Structures are given as C-alpha cells and as structure tokens.
Amino acid sequence: MPRAAEALTLSLLLACGAAAAACDKPVYLTFDTGHMGVAPLVAQVLQRQQVKATFFLADERTLDGGSSLDEQWAPWWRARAAEGHAFGSHTWSHVVWRGDEGGQFRVQPTAGPRAGQRYALDEAGYCEELKKPARRFEAMTGQKMLPLFRAPGGKTSPALLAAAQRCGFTHVGWAPAGFLGDELPSERYPNDKLLAQAVRDIRAGDILLAHLGIWSRKDPWAPAVLEPLIEGLKQRGLCFATLREHPRYTAATAGR
Numbered sequence: 001m002p003r004a005a006e007a008l009t010l011s012l013l014l015a016c017g018a019a020a021a022a023c024d025k026p027v028y029l030t031f032d033t034g035h036m037g038v039a040p041l042v043a044q045v046l047q048r049q050q051v052k053a054t055f056f057l058a059d060e061r062t063l064d065g066g067s068s069l070d071e072q073w074a075p076w077w078r079a080r081a082a083e084g085h086a087f088g089s090h091t092w093s094h095v096v097w098r099g100d101e102g103g104q105f106r107v108q109p110t111a112g113p114r115a116g117q118r119y120a121l122d123e124a125g126y127c128e129e130l131k132k133p134a135r136r137f138e139a140m141t142g143q144k145m146l147p148l149f150r151a152p153g154g155k156t157s158p159a160l161l162a163a164a165q166r167c168g169f170t171h172v173g174w175a176p177a178g179f180l181g182d183e184l185p186s187e188r189y190p191n192d193k194l195l196a197q198a199v200r201d202i203r204a205g206d207i208l209l210a211h212l213g214i215w216s217r218k219d220p221w222a223p224a225v226l227e228p229l230i231e232g233l234k235q236r237g238l239c240f241a242t243l244r245e246h247p248r249y250t251a252a253t254a255g256r
Contacts, residue, residue: 023239025204028246029053029230030174032090032150033060033068035213038222039076042212045227047083051240055080055212056150056172057133058090060111063213067111069133074140081141086242086253088148089169092132095121097155105160110152126160127167146253148172148243170252172243175206180229182221183214191224198225199232207246 031042031053046053057077059069066072081087093109100106104120121129134145149169151160161171181194202208210221230240244253 023241023245025238026241026245027178027202027204027233027238028207028243029240030056030150030172030207030209030243032056032152032209032211033058033094034211035060035215036062036068036073037213038220039073039212041222042226043076043080045222045230046085049227049230049234051230052083052085052242053240054086054088054146054148054172054243056088056090056148057137057145058094058111058152059092059133059136060094061115068212069136069140077137077140081137081143084242086244087137087143087145088150088172088243089130089133089145090150091129091152092136093129094152095126095129096152097157097160100157100159105157105163123163123166126163130164130167130169146243146249148249148252170249172207172249174209175202177201177203178206178208180208180210180221180225182210182217182225184217186217186219186221191219191221194221195225195228195232198229199236202233202238204238207243 029051033056057069059067062068062073064072069077093112093114095107095109098106098108098118101120104122105126106118107121108118109115130149137143137145147168147170149164150172154173156171164171177198180198181189184194210226214221243249
C-alpha cells in the first residue's frame with residue numbers, strides 16, 4: 001500500500017476511534033475547595049482514570065494552616081490547569097449567603113479574617129468576591145477561569161443570582177443524585193452506603209458535587225469512594241466531561 005494511502009487509512013482509524021470514544025452519556029464531576037487534605041489523592045485518581053473535572057475555587061483554610069490558593073498550592077493548581085480541567089469561582093472567602101436586605105446581601109464567610117462574622121455586602125462587594133478567585137487563578141496558571149460560580153452551600157436568592165449575572169458569572173448547582181455526601185456525618189452516612197447510592201442513582205447529565213477536604217467528616221470520603229465511583233459509573237456506560245461541555249453552560253463558556 002502506498003504511504004499516502006497508509007497515512008489516510010491511519011487517520012481514518014484514529015478518527016473512528018475518537019468518535020467511538022466520544023462522551024455521549026456524560027456526567028459532570030465537580031469539586032469545591034476545602035482543607036485540601038485529599039487534593040493529591042484526587043489528582044492521582046483523575047489522572048489514573050483519565051477523567052476531567054471542574055473545580056470551584058475559594059481561598060479556604062488548609063490542614064497545614066495555610067490556604068487553598070496560597071503559594072504552596074499554586075503548583076498543584078498549575079498542574080491541574082495543564083491537564084485540561086475546568087475552573088470556576090467559589091467566592092474568595094467562601095461567603096455563605098444568609099439573606100437579602102435593602103438591596104444588599106447578608107453573608108457569613110467561613111474563611112478569611114472575617115470568618116464566622118455576619119455582615120452585609122452590596123452588589124459590588126459580592127462581585128469582588130467572585131472575581132478575586134478568577135484573578136488569583138490566572139496569576140497562578142496563566143489561564144482564564146470560566147465565568148461560572150458555585151455559591152457556598154448552594155445558597156442563593158434571585159437577587160444574588162441576578163447580581164452575579166451582571167458581574168459576568170453564571171451559577172452552577174448540582175443534581176440531587178449528584179450530591180455525593182462527603183460533607184455528611186460518616187456515622188450516619190458511611191462510605192459504602194454513599195458509594196452504592198451514587199452508583200445506583202446518578203444519570204447522564206447529572207452534575208456531581210464533592211470537595212477537596214471536609215473538616216467535619218471523620219471517615220474521609222475520597223480515599224474510599226472516588227475511584228470506585230468513577231469505575232462504577234463507567235461500567236454503567238457513563239462518561240465524564242467538564243462544564244465547558246455542559247449544554248446549559250456552553251454559551252457562557254465559549255472560547256474558554
């Protein structure tokens with residue numbers, strides 16, 4: 001066979017293989033920051049399983065007394081960006097919305113110098129909370145963050161979502177079956193129960209939620225559940241994509 005024909009045949013085979021490997025029943029694995037204790041393990045599992053995920057970044061307290069977006073963690077984020085994962089904002093201080101009041105938002109951060117305090121943020125202040133992780137991510141990685149955010153705890157109001165939209169950010173929640181339970185008490189929700197429930201109930205199109213470390217859970221979720229979960233969903237014919245590919249967010253994330 002002439003070399004030109006061989007090259008054409010090879011390219012066709014590769015194209016067919018890529019088409020066969022296309023993700024036609026996707027689920028969307030997402031991680032919010034936390035104490036980062038399982039972050040190295042999460043990275044290893046994603047690499048081993050060839051899974052791309054979406055990370056939502058806040059500057060949260062870590063096990064070593066630093067914070068999740070400090071210089072110590074910058075190489076970890078650079079490596080994940082180089083691997084092709086996607087990234088959104090989780091507010092800089094992990095600001096939990098508590099209510100609307102007079103055109104402002106009552107909030108209570110769990111990180112930063114005002115952790116645990118309740119105070120009001122106007123729209124500009126909340127916008128800054130969304131944009132600060134994006135600036136830090138770009139400084140660490142040289143890449144732009146997606147214009148997506150996840151409100152801590154998923155707590156929002158129509159007014160807050162509208163303010164975020166004016167600031168350029170679209171909110172991302174999760175599917176009921178996609179709540180993987182890593183922040184629930186392990187005494188009542190053991191890992192084997194969470195794993196079986198997730199493998200059984202998750203469906204194509206679901207957004208899944210986990211964290212890079214939860215302070216309150218005594219029996220850590222990720223070491224026991226993450227890889228068996230990925231393998232179990234693959235065995236059911238599901239595949240994994242980032243929120244860049246989610247039909248609800250493709251318009252917002254085009255070109256990122």
